Structures are given as C-alpha cells and as structure tokens.
Amino acid sequence: MxxxxxxxxxxxxxxxxxxxxxxxxxxxxxxxxxxxxxxxxxxxxxxxxxxxxxxxxxxxxxxxxxxxxxxxxxxxxxxxxxxxxxxxxxxxxxxxxxxxxxxxxxxxxxxxxxxxxxxxxxxxxxxxxxxxxxxxxxxxxxxxxxxxxxxxxxxxxxxxxxxxxxxxxxxxxxxxxxxxxxxxxxxxxxxxxxxxxxxxxxxxxxxxxxxxxxxxxxxxxxxxxxxxxxxxxxxxxxxxxxxxxxxxxxxxxxxxxxxxxxxxxxxxxxxxxxxxxxxxxxxxxxxxxxxxxxxxxxxxxxxxxxxxxxxxDHPLGETEGAGNELTMEWPSPQTFDHAVVQERIEEGERVRDYRLEARVDGRWMTIAKGSAIGHKKIDRFAPVTADGLRLTVRQADAEPLIRRMACYLADDART
The missing domain is CATH 3.20.20.80 (Glycosidases)
Structure with a gap:
C-alpha cells in the first residue's frame, strides 16, 4: 500500500x-x-x-x-x-x-x-x-x-x-x-x-x-x-x-x-x-x-x-498559487466572515498546519488556523474588515499547491 x-x-x-x-x-x-x-x-x-x-x-x-x-x-x-x-x-x-x-x-x-x-x-x-x-x-x-x-x-x-x-x-x-x-x-x-x-x-x-x-x-x-x-x-x-x-x-x-x-x-x-x-x-x-x-x-x-x-457563489476575492505564503489584497477594506481554501490534490495532500490572517489597519491578525486543507476547508469566523487576506502554511510534506483561496461575506446582513 x-x-x-x-x-x-x-x-x-x-x-x-x-x-x-x-x-x-x-x-x-x-x-x-x-x-x-x-x-x-x-x-x-x-x-x-x-x-x-x-x-x-x-x-x-x-x-x-x-x-x-x-x-x-x-x-x-x-x-x-x-x-x-x-x-x-x-x-x-x-x-x-x-x-x-x-x-x-x-x-x-x-x-x-x-x-x-x-x-x-x-x-x-x-x-x-x-x-x-x-x-x-x-x-x-x-x-x-x-x-x-x-x-x-x-x-x-x-x-x-x-x-x-x-x-x-x-x-x-x-x-x-x-x-x-x-x-x-x-x-x-x-x-x-x-x-x-x-x-x-x-x-x-x-x-x-x-x-x-x-x-x-x-x-x-x-x-x-x-x-x-x-x-x-x-x-x-x-x-x-x-x-x-x-x-x-x-x-x-x-x-x-x-x-x-x-x-x-x-x-x-x-x-x-x-x-x-x-x-x-x-x-x-x-x-x-x-x-x-x-x-x-x-x-x-x-x-x-x-x-x-x-x-x-459570490466571492469577494480569490486567488491561487504555490509556496508557503499566499496573499490577497484589496485597494479598500472588505468585510468577510468565511474563507475557503483548496489544495491541488492531484499532487497529493501536502498541507499539515496553516494559519489565515487578515490585515486590519496595517496589522496582520489571525482569524483561523487548522491542519488539513485537502479538497476543501471552509473556515468561519467573526466578520472582519480588512484590506488583505494571507494564508501561511507552517508545515507541509512538500511545496504547498493551492488550487483556490477565496473569501466571502455570508452573514445575513449581506442580504
């Protein structure tokens, strides 16, 4: 096996x-x-x-x-x-x-x-x-x-x-x-x-x-x-x-x-x-x-x-990439309360420890962390207004390959 x-x-x-x-x-x-x-x-x-x-x-x-x-x-x-x-x-x-x-x-x-x-x-x-x-x-x-x-x-x-x-x-x-x-x-x-x-x-x-x-x-x-x-x-x-x-x-x-x-x-x-x-x-x-x-x-x-x-269905932003750090930025702050991250699992499941951070008033703050990402990981957190979202992979079996990172405002207030 x-x-x-x-x-x-x-x-x-x-x-x-x-x-x-x-x-x-x-x-x-x-x-x-x-x-x-x-x-x-x-x-x-x-x-x-x-x-x-x-x-x-x-x-x-x-x-x-x-x-x-x-x-x-x-x-x-x-x-x-x-x-x-x-x-x-x-x-x-x-x-x-x-x-x-x-x-x-x-x-x-x-x-x-x-x-x-x-x-x-x-x-x-x-x-x-x-x-x-x-x-x-x-x-x-x-x-x-x-x-x-x-x-x-x-x-x-x-x-x-x-x-x-x-x-x-x-x-x-x-x-x-x-x-x-x-x-x-x-x-x-x-x-x-x-x-x-x-x-x-x-x-x-x-x-x-x-x-x-x-x-x-x-x-x-x-x-x-x-x-x-x-x-x-x-x-x-x-x-x-x-x-x-x-x-x-x-x-x-x-x-x-x-x-x-x-x-x-x-x-x-x-x-x-x-x-x-x-x-x-x-x-x-x-x-x-x-x-x-x-x-x-x-x-x-x-x-x-x-x-x-x-x-x-309507992400506020999305990106993809390889490596231990992936960042998404906006010219003006966005409010979001969900992030979805997916690995390119055709190359295997590599991430073992990660952290999501939002940049608020110029400072990065942790909003979610976990171990597995795999096909899809949905993280929910209190609404945050930020002009940047950063994924940092702290441990991986090989170079992280991120198929997609996206964020959303799913709170009912959006409707």
Missing part, C-alpha cells in the same frame, strides 16, 4: 470529490411497510408506486445542487428494484407496471437525460435469499446480481457496498472487485473490497477534523467497532463520504413523519462539517409510497442548496 505522503487520487476520484454533494434514495418494499429493515418476508404485491416519477427526483436533486444520485437497487430485505433473473423477489412479482416495470432502468434513464451521474447500492446482506447461508452459493448469486446491474444500466458513478448486517461475514471481494473493474472501471467503490472512497464512520453526515484523504481501513458499520480488512492492492487515497437522512434516523419514507425533517440550520452545520472538512455529503431523501419525493423534503433540500449558493 502506498504511504500517505505519496498517495495521489485517480482522475475518477478527483472528479468525484469535485461533485461534493450527492442524493441518496432509499426506496423499496420498506417504503410500503413503514419499516427501516424488512426481514425478507414482505409480499412483493405491496410494491405499487402509482405516481412513480424519477424525473421529479432528478429535477429536485439538481434544483438543490446535488451532483450525483445513488439508488438502493436492493436493501437488506433482498427485494430487487429491477427484474433480476436471480430471484422472483423483485418488481417482476409486483402489480406495479403489471410486473413489467424496472425502477433501476427508469431512474438511470432519468439521470442520463438530465446529465446527472447515477450510482447504485446493492446490499451484500440478503435476508430473503435462501442460499445466503451457503457462502459459495451466495457469492455466485451476488455476483450474478451485481453483473446485471454493472452491465444493464449505463455508466455508474458509484457502487455502494453497505457493511450493515454483514459483520463477521466474508464475501469474495476479489471476485466482486474484478467484476467492477471489468464492467465499470470509472465507478467509485464505497468502503468494502478494494474501495476508492470510504465511509466516514457515522450516519450523522459529519466528518471529523482533520479528515485526511488517506486511510488504511474504515469501520464496517454502526453495529461493530471492527475495522474492515481491505484488499492489499487498495490505494492509500480513499476520501470520505458522509451519509445522513434528511429525516432524522429514517432512511426510508414513513407516513406522518414530516416533523423529523432536519431544520435548515442543522443541514448547514452538516454541510460545513462534511464538505467543509474535505469530504463528500450524501444526503438521503426517500421517495414516498406514491413514488415521489415528498414536497416538504424537496422544499427543505432546495432551501439548503439555495443557502449554500447564497453564501458561496
């Missing part, structure tokens, strides 16, 4: 890290049973989303500023949202579209039409499939399901492998990874096997600080302290993804639960502590039993997107 200091991202990882915001959609039989984890015994006849409209999902995602979408093709209950040849526990056995529908197909097509990258979640744990108890037989079964998804639905941006329920279970990850490499070499691989991105380790949507892009392992799930053993040829560059549902503790839709919608200020705090710590944020918005994203959830997500744009 490469050392942390020598690690570099692939072109695909760089592209994915620039997406920053993704939308997760948990949808399936659980949607119709008021459940989070079905046990694999629910009748497929319950699945009948009469107003199913993935274009509405995609439109909402893009209006809110999400740059990719992940769908649960199969959750732990084993129910498949595509007409798989591996089991009859799928949409093929439902009344929806007279048993001829394919949720994965329609969502993939809606994403493709809108130019929104599309990814899939396929639970390794399967509570319905009888052969799950037979490791070799289930490995064959799972690889057949995965192959159908890898080959039938166009380019995939990400494959989400959930460790929940699989604690202590070993799957044939070498074989699984070889299938992904063969059929979807550009897809990000989430957390298991030979991952190219890792789970942040919680379902609160927040990353610790510092959250380095390099790692040698990650937690398997919320239900164990065990760390995963990745395949030995896993790259050291494994950036973090932070997942969280927009309704507190509910990944699937439940009737009468709008009061669980996270308030805007909580979502903004999550944004600062995920994207603002250099990670990606994957926010779950669950379709309801109509097959639509609930209006209240869409409204809240768009409020979040609008506020992010309001705060960060």
């Amino acid at each position: 490469m050392t942390a200091t020598s690690a570099r991202p692939t072109v695909q990882q760089l592209r994915w890290q620039d997406y920053e915001l993704g939308m997760f959609c948990h949808f399936g039989l659980n949607t119709f049973g008021d459940k989070e984890w079905g046990d694999g015994t629910d009748d497929p006849a319950r699945f009948d989303p009469q107003a199913f409209d993935p274009r509405q999902w995609v439109s909402a995602a893009q209006a809110a500023g999400f740059r990719y979408l992940i769908l649960t093709a199969k959750h732990h209950d084993g129910f498949c949202l595509w007409p798989t040849e591996t089991t009859d526990y799928s949409v093929r056995s439902s009344p929806w579209r007279d048993g001829k529908g394919d949720v994965v197909r329609e969502v993939a097509d809606a994403c493709a039409e809108a130019g929104l990258p599309f990814g899939l979640y396929l639970s390794p744990w399967d509570r319905h499939e009888p052969c799950y108890a037979d490791k070799e037989a289930y490995d064959d079964f799972y690889c057949r399901q995965l192959t159908e998804l890898l080959t039938g639905y166009g380019p995939l941006v990400e494959l989400w492998f959930d460790g929940a329920g699989s604690e202590g279970r070993e799957y044939d990850w070498r074989r699984i990874m070889d299938l992904v490499e063969k059929h979807q070499p550009d897809a990000m691989i989430f957390n298991m096997g030979r991952p190219t991105i890792r789970w942040v380790g919680n379902e609160d949507g927040v990353a610790p600080y510092p959250c380095w892009n390099t790692a040698e392992s990650a937690k398997a799930s919320l239900f164990t302290k065990d760390m995963l053993t990745w395949l030995p040829d896993t790259s050291a560059w494994v950036p973090a993804e932070c997942d969280v549902p927009i309704r507190e503790l509910q990944w699937f839709w439940h009737p009468g639960a709008e009061e669980r919608l996270l308030p805007l200020e909580r979502l903004l705090d999550i944004y600062y502590r995920s994207v603002g710590h250099g990670a990606n944020l994957l926010l779950n918005i669950a379709p309801d039993d109509r097959g639509l994203l609930p209006e209240a959830d869409v409204k809240r997500a768009i409020e979040l997107g609008n506020e992010i744009r309001r705060r960060f």
